[in-house]
Amino acid sequence: MQRIEVIDSHTEGEPTRIIVSGGPDLGPGTIAERLVVFRERYDHLRSAVINEPRGCSHLVGALACAPTNPRAAAGVIFFNNVGFLNGCGHGTIGLAVTLAHLGRLARGSHVIETPVGEVGIALGDRGRVTITNVPSYRHARSVEVEVGWNGSSRVVRGDVAWGGNWFYLVDRDGPGGHGLDVAMGNLAALMSFGGLVREALDRAGIRGAGGGMIDHVELFGPASRGDCVSKNFVLCPGMEYDRSPCGTGTSAKIACLAADGKLSPGECWGQESIIGTAFFGSFAAMPGESAVRPSITGRAWVTSEATLVIDPADPVGHGIGYTSGAGR
Secondary structure, three states, rough: OOEEEEEEEOOOEEEEEEEEEEEOOOOOOHHHHHHHHHHHHHHHHHHHHHHHOOOOOEEEEEEEEEEOOOOOOEEEEEOOOOEEEEEOHHHHHHHHHHHHHHHOOOOOOEEEEEEOOOEEEEEOOOOOEEEEOEOOOOOEEEEEEEEEEEOOEEEEEEEEEOOOOEEEEOOOOOOOOOOOOOOOOHHHHHHHHHHHHHHHHHHHOOOHHHOOOOOEEEEEEEEEEEEEEOEEEEOOOEEEOOOOOHHHHHHHHHHHHOOOOOOOOOOOOOEEEOOEEEEEEEEEOOOOOOOOEEEEEEEEEEEEEEEEEEOOOOOOOOOOOOOOOOOO
């Protein structure tokens, strides 16, 4: 029997399951190098932790591990139902609250190592955390893609931006807008449209810098909360949607707003999620660079502590439908 200790939390509605003990030994390399080891040698554990029958498709997982930088409080590798993630804003907030719950992190400022760089965290009280994300930027503006929708073809126009993951960001209104109501009552249409957009981007060979796969689609509409400017729907890898406003997605949006001169350094910008929760963000300019450094504030709560048991005789012990190398 293999036993893995996990702590579950949610950040503004989006769940995170963090392995705190019993995870794989990934060696002494950088966090990015350890992610490769995890993916190539222990992908079955990713699936076992996240997928049914122990988990569910919208659950995001993380492995808390030792950092390489002595200034860092922890390292972290994120994954989901179909593979591994470059970064995860809501998950970093969840990690901070989880480490505090374990007595491993005190209130104040800390550094977390991720596969795509260091993320600063400021841990407050009552689950409130501000993350200072990796440098974020718009890679391409007003990129058009042809999407088949409701029996016809239409041109969608969006920005390609990096916020720790690659996003294609589409406003509701204007030329090339998605035109959909961003609301839970319209979830099926948002899911379907987002999936078609992602498939169209892939067919057209539209990528991020260095050929990075655009695996997140972010659709915007008017906010219903008075303290927010925008409301979003984010389709994540694995055809699940983010219940939170998405930390890396909000970072990508802030980078686009900064590039357009619609947001000033230090100015607060509220992003509402599809379920009505919110992140509040701002950015600091990076002199001499087109990238900005977004800061995102949200709240997380611990929801459970558990020991996962993997029986080698269990025919679905590594997750229903799992096949070797599925998360690559």
